[in-house]
Amino acid sequence: MSLSSNGRNPLAGVKYEHLVAGVFGGVASTLILHPLDLLKIRFAVSDGSSAAKPHYTGLTQAMCQIFRHEGIRGLYRGVTPNVWGAGSAWGLYFLFYNTIKSWFQSGNSKVHIGPGLHMVAAAEAGILTLVMTNPIWVVKTRLCLQYSDGAGGKVLQESHRYNGMVDAFVKTYKYEGVRGLYKGFVPGIFGVSHGALQFMAYEEMKAHYNKYRSLPIDAKLTTAEYLVFASLSKLFAAVTTYPYQVLRARMQDQHAHYDNLRHCIRETWRYEGVVGFYRGMSPYLVHVMPNICLVFLIYETVAGSS
Template identity: 80%
Template sequence: MSSKRVSPFAGVRYEHLVAGVSGGVASTLILHPLDLLKIRFAVSDGAASAKPHYTGLTQAVGQIFRHEGIRGLYRGVTPNVWGAGSAWGFYFLFYNTIKSWLQGGNSKVHLGPGLHMVAAAEAGVLTLVMTNPIWVVKTRLCLQYTEGASAGAAASATHYNGMVDALVKTYKYEGVRGLYKGFVPGVFGVSHGALQFMAYEEMKVQYNRYRSLPIDSKLTMVEYLAFASLSKLFAAVTTYPYQVLRARMQDQHAQYDNLRHCIKETWRLNHIVGFYRGLSPNLMRVVPATAITFVVYEKTSEFLFQFRSEDQTAASPGQD
């Protein structure tokens, strides 16, 4: 770690925000149906009759298509695009700002696994505070199983006509607490991003050292794909149970008193298997999604920084 101290805001670069948003939006539009399947499998505990029962990926896709049409596979896509775009944008912005501050502004300083995890964890908490309401809405729209709402006031409170309607109704009937349901397991889930970014950064560093190059040297698209996929696979398998708990606490069809109650009920109904429901569609989605996100991010940020450099050079032609 560099002994030089710079302002925490010195490393703020809009390029990280724009590149992160681009990567998040691109991967979400391509792979949203798998995210919907992951959520529906995660909340399927066999106890609530209002929820469809799925026996496998093929059967689930067929049942959703028959009862809800192609739109059913894209329920919740709007808040998912907003959520993924903003989350990745803020995450890369916060992470690189914190990382730059820890490095003292010198990108060739190797922080090591511990400080990489610290930077990623801090970025994760800041991002979660800003995006949790969007994830609540996305989860609830993904868990809206039919087009029509049943009769009664309770049905009107849990039937949503879109992202804005879901935000308004959640706040109206549940207040700020409703918009931040699942926040606690989400905080635990910060470990997911921390492990992922630590693994990703360390693989890049060790690979560049193996090639006898500076640790911040750029890689090829294939190398970015490989390191992003491996780091995501490692983090996803390690921390998946928190995603199940978060989805169940955000489910409008279920009522849990708190996180401990949700854990007890999940164990009572499904034992250890319950904490890994939806893992298969999740891995099918998150590994390629992360690969797409990171490649788009790396290439977009590289282009934007190059554009900034050329723009500054053009603005100062008299300087060496």
């Protein structure tokens, strides 16, 4: 279903409180939980093939090793682009998603559009958001993977040593061009299915729960109910689509080189098997469950009070 098939203006349902609410949720959750996100990325790219990457045996050991070699600052490497990325990504995602969903509902929030259209709205919102934010995620990933010399045992060449977010943007573009800023974009497109599954599950659970209570589908829920539905929908999407995040992180890793996505998949399978596609799953779940609860709770609170 295209955005112009019924002749309505797709911008008619734009409500900027969704943008503001998403930004607040993304920024707050990122500032609190960034160290867990950093651990997820480092575990995801840890394939044992490079001396430039430290070896971690578990979450606690990894946290202690990073703190010992890099200090508290090491646990917050990449936090600036992560805050910018999470804030803009969640803000844009909620804005696009609710605008598209409102268009499908013809402006009536009490209309239940069903799981199919929920997935379409989430997928379209995800693609639009990814196009606008992928360069931020490349920079964030590279800053998270900029180990201290003591942690990695190898000094990086100048083109891969970054002094901060702006320097990382400039050097990535200078040495790799626009293509460098869009590394990981293809697995990111596959990752759109993650958001689509998550939002479909979240919306359907809310709708069916309110129908069970004989209330309109857009009726407000309690804090505990929002948290339960956000957690369950995220868990469902995470377990289903996690491998794309490993592939995306590896293609964005400045310490590795893959010709394309197929090469990355083949090498991961060749050396690590199925396990390789789920590296970093534990810190990911530890990070993402409280993260998504904070994002959705703050979003529903801010959007609902607007």
